Amino acid sequence: MKLQAPYAWLTNALLFQVGWFICVLTGSLPALISTLIILFIHFKWIGSWQVERDIILTTWLLGSALDSFLVQLNIIQLPTHSLLIPLWLSCLWALFATLLNHCLSWLQSKRLLSMLLAPPIAALSYFAGSKLTSVTIDTIGLITIGICWAVLFPLLLSFAQLFARQHLVNTP
Template identity: 80%
Template sequence: MKLNAPSALIANALLFEVGWFICVLAGSLPALISTLVILVIHFKWIGNWRTERDIILITWLLGSALDSFLVQMNIIQLPTPSLLIPLWLSCLWILFATLLNHCLKWLQSRPLLSMALAPPFAALSYFAGSQLTLVTIDTTGLVTIGICWAVLFPLLLSFAELFSKKSALTKS
């Protein structure tokens, strides 16, 4: 049973926030389990696997690659050196992808606004995460993250819109 539109948007935002806190505070195994549970709930009550699987995969790959690059460039400093980001951080990208066709859908047709909003909100999220973990990000790193998000966020929104339209066309 799918939730009605307003309830679905609220549930979408709440599921992401719960998942964000679990991923950041609990570590990789709880992050993986909670991400899987949240995906099941998301697809049962809010989204559609067929419509969203591609954007989830692309967001996960691009986001994890970006964060891994930022780790390699020492912009994001992990407590233990690694080539790739930890699983809990990678799970955040999967959870974020669930927002693109729901809570954040209104930004799909507003690329300049999404480009403007991404830097401060991304930097704030990364800063908050770093304050709750052993991850270190300095001010220059937060600015760099904001710039990366100014490019990535509108791109992901356009992919989400494209995949939604493609899915709608294949249904008819």
């Protein structure tokens, strides 16, 4: 049984927020388990794997690559030196992708607004995450993250819209 709006949107946002806290506060193994559970619930009550798999995989890959690049540039400072971000941080990207065709779908046709909203919201999220973990991000880092999100967020919204349309066209 799929939830109807506004319950689907609210549930989508709450699932993401619960997942965010679990990932940030508990570490990689609990993050992976909770992400898989949240994705299962998301596909059972809200979304569809067939429709959303491409945007989830694309967002997960692009977001993880971006954060790994920011780690290499020392913009995001982890307690241990690594080429890749920790699994808990990567899981956040898969969870974020679930929002793009649901509670954030209203921004798909508002690219300029999404470019303006993304920097302060992303910077705030990264700042909060850094205060709850051993990750360090300075002010210049937060500004850099905001700039990256001003580009990435509208791009991801466009991909989400495109992948959903392609699914509709290819569905008999």
